[in-house]
Amino acid sequence: MFCYGKRKVKKGFVLIYVLFIGCMCILISLGCYSMEMHIRSNNLNSHKKSIQVDVTEKYREYLFTELNEYISKNSSCDDNGIRQYISSLDNFKIYFEECYIFYDKNTDCFKAEYIFNGKFYKEETYEYEVKNKDILYSCIDYSFKKGGFEK
Numbered sequence: 001m002f003c004y005g006k007r008k009v010k011k012g013f014v015l016i017y018v019l020f021i022g023c024m025c026i027l028i029s030l031g032c033y034s035m036e037m038h039i040r041s042n043n044l045n046s047h048k049k050s051i052q053v054d055v056t057e058k059y060r061e062y063l064f065t066e067l068n069e070y071i072s073k074n075s076s077c078d079d080n081g082i083r084q085y086i087s088s089l090d091n092f093k094i095y096f097e098e099c100y101i102f103y104d105k106n107t108d109c110f111k112a113e114y115i116f117n118g119k120f121y122k123e124e125t126y127e128y129e130v131k132n133k134d135i136l137y138s139c140i141d142y143s144f145k146k147g148g149f150e151k
Helices: 011-051 057-074 079-088
Strands: 002-004 007-009 093-096 099-104 109-116 119-131 134-144
Touching: 057 079, 057 093, 057 099, 057 109, 057 134
Parallel strands: none
Antiparallel strands: 002 007, 093 099, 099 109, 109 119, 119 134
16 A cells, blocks of 8 residues: 555545546646637637628719719819819719718718618718829718618
């Protein structure tokens, strides 16, 4: 039999030590596995978010492409020429499905309104500037519908 100091140790106690150390090793392994699975799921979620496209991006691209084509065909490409031409039109709007873009004479800006399933979703206000016969738009204001959006 094994001796520990002056006391004798029975054979069953060695089995308890082995089981205790074995359980500790298994728990450590499960903890490491759990952490790796959390890291993997976090990476997958980050990847999905990075490739997700904004719901209004398609509509915005189409509307501004049509607006640029319309302006370049029908007016001279300078600030005053665009302002005079668009101001002379009544109820100027370019549509794509339910969404549209229009010119606001009061603020001298273009406003894009996004409507999905007959409900207002978002409005964006854009300033424009002409550089080298190219029109540059910059968003200066936007408003969202309260309560989110599911398409």
